Structure formats: C-alpha cells, structure tokens
Amino acid sequence: MTVITDFQPGRKLISSLFSLLPLKENKGVHKFKIHIDKIALILPLSQYSVGDVKRLVLMREQELSTPLTLKPCTFAHRSICSTSMSHLDCKLQCKVITGKIICKSSVSTQDLLRQRSREFSSGYGSKLTSIMIPHSTRLNRCGHYIDQRPASNMDPYLVTALLVSTTLGVPLRAAAHNGGGNGHGSIGPRPVEQGELYLQSSPVQKMCQLDGCVSALVLLTAHESGESPTPLHIPADTVE
C-alpha cells in the first residue's frame, strides 16, 4: 500500500496522483498496483478548469479496472463544480481514498503563485515550472513542450532565436565570428554565413560580444533601468 503524503499544487497534483496509476507506456509492467475505489479531488479551479480535470480523469479511466466517478463530494469545502474561486484564500486539498487509506494535503495557493521558475525546473503539466511538458506529450511520447519563462513584454524575435540556438546548437551570429572565444568580437554588419542565425535585435548582439552570461545580465539590467550601458571599446578591424 502506498501513502501519498507530499502533494504538489495544481496540475502537478493531478500528475503526481496519476503517476500512481498504471501508465499506458508501461504495458503490462505495473509499478504500482492500487485498487482505487474512489478518488476525490478538490482543486482551486481558478486556473485549472473543470474540463481539464475531467479530461485527465477520463483519459485514464479506460486503463483502470474500476470506473472513476467525478462528482461533488460531501466532505469538501468547495465542490469540484465551482469554477471561480479567489486566488488568495483558496486552499488546495486533495483526498485520495484507496481502500482504507485517506491522504490529505493542504497548501495555500498564495505561497505558490509567484514561485514560478526563479530557478530552472521542469515538469509534466505543471504551471509553476520553467518548462512544462503537457500530458498529451507524455502519453504520446512525442510532441511539443512549453517554455513558460518569458514575460508578457518579451521580444519575440530574441526569445525564439535563443530557444532555437540553445536547443538545436545553432551558433548565434556574432558568437560564430569570435572563433577562439576570447570575447572580443567586432561590431558592425557582416555577411551572414550558411547555418547561422541572423539577428537584428540589439540585445543579442551585445550578449554575443560579451564573455560570460553574468556580464550580459549586468549590462541588460543597466540598460533596462535607464542608464547607458558600458561602451564596448572594440576597434572595428580587429578580426582579420
């Protein structure tokens, strides 16, 4: 028998709950064998709609021997049907009744709302991590993933170029000309070679000409706060 003690909020709770159920990808090798009589989920449904919860439950229902029922339960503060709950006062609760074991968890969502991705994290279906892998991707074992880090005022050219450059190993334009990596590039237009990303965005050019990541962070912070960034004294004809 398994006792679930540490629940994660939101969709991660659902995924951690479903990680105990036999997965489709395990095909006969059931790591966890739990006979579930009844599952009761009480979630803050402000961010997570009822349809999501129902869909997730129904996706797993075929793989289980016993049918699942999704209905408002009597011991809950709020039923699963309520769709609009306040962000600040709602509590996250989950009770899983497996036979005779009842597990409880209660987390205030106020503590968790702004926790997203100050450090890098990734997870299945969680809205609080940097990178989210949706449940459809997990079930199909292929598909897309979601980068949740960019803010609403992002520069889309910069973000997409960096994402492609990092994941596919495509060198950025100015970084490719550095060669030895001594950090001394050259400012100015250059012909684009094949296989390079062509970037016109000025922060990227600044970042590519810098040595490390931390200095790029400092430069960008100074630039955003209104001060003029440190001028880069690089002669124009250093590179060949």
Added chain:
Amino acid sequence: MYHLGPCVGVGLADELWVSRYLLLRAAEMQNLNVTFDPEPVPSNLQPLSCALEYSTFETQQPGSGIDQIHKHIELLRQNHIRHVAAYGKGYLQRLSIPSQVF
C-alpha cells in the same frame, strides 16, 4: 489571453507584433490604454507571462520524441541564466524580489 500559431520559425514573432498592434488599435478606438508590463500594479498575483510552445522535427517523432525533449531541457537548464537575461524586464523583476515577499 489569446493564442497564436502554430507558426514556422520567425513567423511567430511577426504574428505576435501584429496582434499587439491590433490590440493597441482596438483599444485606441475605445479610448483605452494598453500596457504590456507583466506587473503594472504590484499585487500578489502571478506576473503576466507569454508562454511559448515549441517543437522540432525530432520531438515530433513517435517513440523517440520524449527523449529528445529531455535532451532539450537539459540544454536549457545549462543556459538558463543566458535566457533569463534576455527574457526581458519582467523576468528580472521576478528574480529581484526577495523571498520574504512570497
């Protein structure tokens, strides 16, 4: 909240800027102001984000796609601070908040 895409390559960024332009124009006709600041008013809510769904040819392959995704995530983990520096003012605000506030 609205969705864009799926687009190929740099087309997504063009679409995003066009959608921002349309939003500004529509608000101008109603005498409204639009801000793209992730946190225009200090509050306890989560700052506004712009999530980016991303997939490549390798991650779309049935069977081996999930392994490729995990490789991508490992690369992104190594380059996290580089991305954070480029992802704009809102993310830097979020980073600079001391942990007692939470």
